[in-house]
Structure formats: C-alpha cells, structure tokens
Amino acid sequence: MVNFPPSKSPVSTQAPSAADLAPRHRLVAVSYLNTKPLLYGLLRSEVQAELYMDLAIPSECARRLVAGEADIALVPVAVIPELPNARVISDYCIGSDGAVATxxxxxxxxxxxxxxxxxxxxxxxxxxxxxxxxxxxxxxxxxxxxxxxxxxxxxxxxxxxxxxxxxxxxxxxxxxxxxxxxxxxxxxxGLPFVFAAWVTVKPLEEDFLRRFNAALEEGMAHLPELQLLLSSPHPDFSLVEYFTHHIDYNLDAPKRVAMERFLAYVRGGNSVVR
Ligand SMILES: C=C(O[C@@H]1C=C(C(=O)O)C=C[C@H]1O)C(=O)O
Missing domain, CATH: 3.40.190.10 (Periplasmic binding protein-like II)
Incomplete structure (x- = not known):
C-alpha cells in the first residue's frame, strides 16, 4: 500500500532528502480495523520515512516475517516460537482484557x-x-x-x-x-491476552526502536481524531467502544505473563492446523 519497495527507482529530478537516504525497513502490519490507531501513529511520524509499509492478513504477516520478506511485522504471537531471533520491539500490541469482540x-x-x-x-x-x-x-x-x-x-x-x-x-x-x-x-x-505483537528478527538500532515506539504511542494519543476519520463498518458496531474497551493496546506486565503462558502451550507441539 503506502510505500513498499518499488521494482525500479522512480525517476526524480530533485536531489534526495536526508529521509530518502535513510536505510528503510520492510514493515508489514495487520490489515484490520484494530491496527489503524497504531498505523495512524506511524503515518503521522517521521519514522515513516525509514519504513516501507504494507498491510496483510495476520497469517500472511507471519509468513513474511518467517520467510525473511519483512524486517518488522505485527505478527500473531503464536508464530514467535518459529523465529529463533524474535524480539518483541514495542510496548503496544493487539490484545484484550476480557471480551475482544472480533x-x-x-x-x-x-x-x-x-x-x-x-x-x-x-x-x-x-x-x-x-x-x-x-x-x-x-x-x-x-x-x-x-x-x-x-x-x-x-x-x-x-x-x-x-x-x-x-x-x-x-x-x-x-x-x-x-x-x-x-x-x-x-x-x-484470570489474565488478559495478546493476539499480535510487533516483532523483528533483525538487529535494529535502539534509537530507531525508541522512535518507533514513540510513534505508536502518538497514534494511541490521537484516537479521538482517528475516530472522526474512520466510519463504522456496521450500524451496531461502535468504533469508540472497540478501540477503547475491547482492544487493549498496552503490552504491560500482565499481558507479557499471559503471552508466556500461551506460548508454553504453543511450544508444546500442538500446532498442526495453521
Ligand atoms: C483481536 C484480533 O486479533 C487478531 C488475531 C490474530 C490471530 O488470531 O492470529 C492476529 C492478529 C490480530 O489482529 C482481531 O483481529 O480481531
């Protein structure tokens, strides 16, 4: 969607800016509504210039990270055990504390x-x-x-x-x-749950990671604005309710405990159907 690597360099008559010259990371995020606040933060931030951004369904996000076709991905956490060098890089996730609705x-x-x-x-x-x-x-x-x-x-x-x-x-x-x-x-x-988290398998600079996390935080801080931009997909579906009561974006300590509990089950070798 936004700026995935072009197959050929676009012809430009202008001198490249500093942002154009910065190394870019290939990012893929979940294409669902619940990811929009996080995307909104990235799109509002200068960190965008360091990313090629694309969207895909969660199983495809996972496939791309495993296949080395993405550097940073919002992936279903169940894929983490398949990634030897997986590192969760952000304090934001797609989680819930109780009913998630979707x-x-x-x-x-x-x-x-x-x-x-x-x-x-x-x-x-x-x-x-x-x-x-x-x-x-x-x-x-x-x-x-x-x-x-x-x-x-x-x-x-x-x-x-x-x-x-x-x-x-x-x-x-x-x-x-x-x-x-x-x-x-x-x-x-008795725990919350983490469905998807931002994961990389590449060594990324701490300074970039700090700015990446700050951009996601920015997105969450601008939820009311985003709610004005997006239309509700169904008359009985409240976006405000969904973003603020069902999806819980903070990857806090209880969610990390929950993730470990869940991943212990996944690592137990129960994965057959994908
Ligand atoms: C809460 C949700 O979580 C999703 C569920 C996922 C999964 O089951 O693998 C992956 C990404 C999340 O976006 C949702 O999309 O409704």
Missing part, C-alpha cells in the same frame, strides 16, 4: 453440541487459542476443519467456526451462539 467461535448450536469447528485461515494465534480453550477450558472434543475463503457460509448445523477480525462484524446477528475467545481466556486464566 475473535469468536460462531455456531447454530451450543459449543458442547458442536462436532467440528473451522479454524480461520487468517489467524495463527486464535487457531491455537481455540485448541487450548477446547482442551483446557471447555473440555470438549471436536474435529478441526481447515478454512478457506467462503468458509463462513459453511458454518451451520453442528459445525461451528472461528472467525477473526473485521469479518466478524455483524456475525453475532447471524449465529445464535457466539463464544468470545478473549472472554473465555480471561475466565480460564
């Missing part, structure tokens, strides 16, 4: 009557969280189904489905049963 299992029947559950192919973290909660919290056995585009239409009968991100908006009116995974995790552990 990560849910939907179905026509109660969870304990579900025989199979589709696992959203956009997700890496919530796929593992669904498995963990079914095993430890709901203690219910189901067959996991691999999802592909259009799978939401196939949720029905005793087949449920995990759906994440903007595609969940309005689904609570379509399905009788909705299980919010942020709320279930909180009930299960």
């Amino acid at each position: 990560v849910c299992v939907y179905g026509d029947v109660p969870l304990h009557e579900m025989t199979a559950i589709y696992l959203d192919h956009h997700s890496r973290t919530s796929v593992m969280l669904t498995r963990l909660l079914l095993e430890e919290y709901w203690q219910h056995d189901v067959t996991f189904l691999e999802a592909e585009d259009g799978y939401i239409e196939r949720i029905g009968g005793t087949v449920g489905g995990l759906v994440i991100g903007d595609r969940t908006i309005g689904l609570d009116q379509r399905f009788r049963y909705v299980y919010d995974l942020g709320a279930a995790w909180k009930d299960h552990t």
Whole structure:
C-alpha cells in the first residue's frame, strides 16, 4: 500500500532528502480495523520515512516475517516460537482484557453440541487459542476443519467456526451462539491476552526502536481524531467502544505473563492446523 519497495527507482529530478537516504525497513502490519490507531501513529511520524509499509492478513504477516520478506511485522504471537531471533520491539500490541469482540467461535448450536469447528485461515494465534480453550477450558472434543475463503457460509448445523477480525462484524446477528475467545481466556486464566505483537528478527538500532515506539504511542494519543476519520463498518458496531474497551493496546506486565503462558502451550507441539 503506502510505500513498499518499488521494482525500479522512480525517476526524480530533485536531489534526495536526508529521509530518502535513510536505510528503510520492510514493515508489514495487520490489515484490520484494530491496527489503524497504531498505523495512524506511524503515518503521522517521521519514522515513516525509514519504513516501507504494507498491510496483510495476520497469517500472511507471519509468513513474511518467517520467510525473511519483512524486517518488522505485527505478527500473531503464536508464530514467535518459529523465529529463533524474535524480539518483541514495542510496548503496544493487539490484545484484550476480557471480551475482544472480533475473535469468536460462531455456531447454530451450543459449543458442547458442536462436532467440528473451522479454524480461520487468517489467524495463527486464535487457531491455537481455540485448541487450548477446547482442551483446557471447555473440555470438549471436536474435529478441526481447515478454512478457506467462503468458509463462513459453511458454518451451520453442528459445525461451528472461528472467525477473526473485521469479518466478524455483524456475525453475532447471524449465529445464535457466539463464544468470545478473549472472554473465555480471561475466565480460564484470570489474565488478559495478546493476539499480535510487533516483532523483528533483525538487529535494529535502539534509537530507531525508541522512535518507533514513540510513534505508536502518538497514534494511541490521537484516537479521538482517528475516530472522526474512520466510519463504522456496521450500524451496531461502535468504533469508540472497540478501540477503547475491547482492544487493549498496552503490552504491560500482565499481558507479557499471559503471552508466556500461551506460548508454553504453543511450544508444546500442538500446532498442526495453521
Ligand atoms: C483481536 C484480533 O486479533 C487478531 C488475531 C490474530 C490471530 O488470531 O492470529 C492476529 C492478529 C490480530 O489482529 C482481531 O483481529 O480481531
């Protein structure tokens, strides 16, 4: 989107500025609404000149970081164990403390009557969280189904489905049963949760990291402005409510504890379906 590396250098008659000459890092962030406050901060900041920015669904953000196609990514935390030199570089994340609203299992029947559950192919973290909660919290056995585009239409009968991100908006009116995974995790552990965090595998300068973090902080400080710029995707969906009560952006100590607890499960080798 914004300024990913061009295949050829654009022709320019002007002398390059200092910002043009700064080394650039390839950044990929989640393309959902919940990331807009963080992006807004980066776009308002001079740090933007040091980045090639692109957006992708979470599983693709993870793939690019693992494949070495991105230097900095907002990645589903479940991918961290696959990255030997992973470093979480910011105090901001996509998290929740209780109900998150946009990560849910939907179905026509109660969870304990579900025989199979589709696992959203956009997700890496919530796929593992669904498995963990079914095993430890709901203690219910189901067959996991691999999802592909259009799978939401196939949720029905005793087949449920995990759906994440903007595609969940309005689904609570379509399905009788909705299980919010942020709320279930909180009930299960008493902890908040981290869905995605900013991760790099490259050694980046401390000065850059400080400015990067400050830019994200700036985005959070300008939430009221951003709420004026964005339109709500659904009449019953409150952006203010979502940004301030459901998504919890601070990667604080309790969230770091929660992340370790969750990653211990992921490292346990339960990862089959992605
Ligand atoms: C809360 C959310 O968290 C998302 C869930 C992710 C996952 O399950 O892998 C990854 C990135 C987050 O953006 C959401 O997008 O609704």
